[in-house]
Amino acid sequence: MWKKVRVFILLLVLGYVAIKAWKDLNQNWDQTIVVLLHPINADGSHNTENYIQQLNAQSFAEASEYLTASAKNYHKNTSFIFKIGREIKTLPPELPEHGSILSAILWSLKFRYYAWKETQSTDGYATVTLYLNYYDSNKYKVLKHSTALERGRIGVVNLFADIRQDQQNQVVMAHELLHAFGATDKYDLSTGQPIYPQGYVNPNQQPRLPQHQAELMAGYIPITETKSKIPLNLQQTVIGNLTAHEIGWSQ
Ligand SMILES: [Zn+2]
Known part of the structure; x- marks a missing residue:
């Protein structure tokens, strides 16, 4: 009897995990996409804190308009809502520098555990949760690369805490957001x-x-065979056919 109960519970859990994974891999684009953004003061500075305090719903309006318009180009009537969530005090686990496959797997498990631990019931529903690590642009000239996981729909995005960088920040964030829906990089x-x-x-x-x-x-505008430049804003970027296909906007 107890053995049967245990097997039944195990099957329920496996079923839940399988359904969750399937859902994560097959986004329903008829639903509104809610992107929850948790700012993090990654360098612990005053400048960064001040920057985080002035973030508001308008700060990501361009990304939401851009994604809604891009979806429409592929005949998807999807709206994107960006919600600024609680500031989180703990940094996400650091990405391995020279990634072996094993270290990448370990990191993704640690990151999913972090996301689970940092979630509070008051955060509300989110299709995707992004942890935004902000750094003072006076102290940091180059940021480590960002990454997002399709399974779990979570990402960590490194950004500059500088209003002059707001538009480029939205390019980086939109790029990572599409990784969370299964888009692959298109640069070497x-x-x-x-x-x-x-x-x-x-x-x-x-x-x-x-x-x-x-x-x-692809992240960059190709200029010559060996040079490319960073787009200044989302208007200088396009979601191409292959990316649209990967995330399920086209067949
Ligand atoms: Zn990428």
């Missing part, structure tokens, strides 16, 4: 250059270079 990991053709907004343009916009998941 060794050189940082967008990959042809999937990383180009207009692969058929003549001459091919320079391009004038960045594919969001």
Whole structure:
């Protein structure tokens, strides 16, 4: 009898995990997407704290308009709501520098545990939760790379605590957000250059270079074969066909 009960409970748990994983891999784009953003004062400075305090619903309006309009281009009537959640005092686990597969797996488990532990019932429903590590731009010139997990729909995004960087921050955040829905990078990991053709907004343009916009998941605007530049805002980026396909916006 007890053995049967235990097996039954185990099956329930496995069923729940399987359904959750399936749902995470197959987003229903007819639903409103709620993105919960938890700011984190990653360098513990006053400047960063002041920056976090002035964040408001308008701070991410561009990203929400951009994503809603991009979805519409692929015939999806999805609205995106960005909610600024509680400031979190604990930093997410640090990404391994030279990632072996094992260290990447361990990190993703640690990060999912962190996300679970930091969630409070008052946070409300979220489709995706992003932890925004803010750094003072006077002290940090380069930030470590950000990452997001499709399973669990969580991400850690490193950003500058500087209003002059707000528009670029939204580019970085939107890029990571799409990773959480299964989009892959479209730049060469060794050189940082967008990959042809999937990383180009207009692969058929003549001459091919320079391009004038960045594919969001390529991250950069290709200028020459070896040079590319950072888009200044979301208007300089486009969600390309392959990315749209990966996240389920097109067949
Ligand atoms: Zn990426």
